[in-house]
Every structure is written in structure tokens, then in C-alpha cells.
Amino acid sequence: xxxxxxxxxxxxxxxxxxxxxxxxxxxxxxxxxxxxxxxxxxxxxxxxxxxxxxxxxxxxxxxxxxxxxxxxxxxxxxxxxxxxxxxxxxxxxxxxxxxxxxxxxxxxxxxxxx
Numbered sequence: 001x002x003x004x005x006x007x008x009x010x011x012x013x014x015x016x017x018x019x020x021x022x023x024x025x026x027x028x029x030x031x032x033x034x035x036x037x038x039x040x041x042x043x044x045x046x047x048x049x050x051x052x053x054x055x056x057x058x059x060x061x062x063x064x065x066x067x068x069x070x071x072x073x074x075x076x077x078x079x080x081x082x083x084x085x086x087x088x089x090x091x092x093x094x095x096x097x098x099x100x101x102x103x104x105x106x107x108x109x110x111x112x113x114x
Contacts, residue, residue, distance in 0.1 A: 008036070008044055009036070009044060009105065009108055010022070010036060010043075010044040010045045010046045010108075011101065011104055011105075011108070013097035013098070013100075013101055014092070014097065015097075016094060016095075016097075017077075017092055017093050017094040017095050017096075017097060017100060018092070018093045018095070018097055018100040018101060018104060019081070019090055019091070019092050019093075020046055020067075020090070020091045020092075020093065020104075021039075021043055021044065021045040021046065021088070021089075021090060022045055022046050022048055022063065022083075022088070022089040022090070022091055023037055023039060023045040023046070023047050023048070023087060023088055023089075024048050024049075024050065024059060024060075024063055024087050024088075024089055025047070025048070025049040025050070025087070026050055026052060026053055026054040026059035026062075026087075027051065027052075027053055027054075027059075028049030028050060028051055029049075029051070030049065030051065031049065031050050031051055031062065031066050032048070032049050032066075033046065033047070033048050033066070033067075033070055033111060034047040034048065034049055034111075034112075035047050035111045035112040036108065036111055036112075039088060045088065046108070046111075048063055048066065048067070050062035050063055050066060057084070060080050060084065060089070063080070063089070063091070064078045064079075064080065064091070067091065070107070071103070071104065071107055073093065073095075076094075077093055077094045077095060078091055078092070078093055078094075079091065079092045079094070080092075
């Protein structure tokens, strides 16, 4: 599979880390990172499913826990910065942007494009 270009990846570098576009499905059968999809406006987003319900931020907490576990990052480095009540979310990953972009690009390249 050829590597995805930056315009096809749901992430962007910021001054203090990386921002990820997420499309979250709560109340799924399993916690999983399902691939990369396009939102209605054509923006690429990481499709993630969690078993937790959306009530009381449980799905948001499950999202952060799943991403931290899958990518081997400390939970404290991941923060939900947009879409708290929406299925479309923005997660900030704190750290050195270039290192994170390389690390996450490898993880994203292994995912199917939906």
C-alpha cells in the first residue's frame, strides 16, 4: 500500500504537537480503530469505535484511552479539544510535532481506507 499524503491523513502538525480528526462511533461491539474515512465535507478522519455510551463523557474517555493504548502514548499527552458532544472530534497529541507525525503516519498507514 502506498503511503498516504498529508492531505489524505487525518492529522496536522501544530506548534506543540499534532491534531487528529476523529469520527467516533459509541456503543459499538468492540473498541477499535477502523480506518480512515471522509466526512461529509471531504475532510479525512480516523474512524474509531468504542463500546462506551456517549453519556457523561464516557465515550470521549474511552476514545482517549484507546488511542493512548494503541499508540503507546501516555494518556496525559492526549486531549479532546473539539467536538465534545459531536461524533466528529479533534484530539490534540502533545509532543514534538515531527516525531509524532512520523510515528502516527506509520500507525495510520497500516489502517484500511474506507
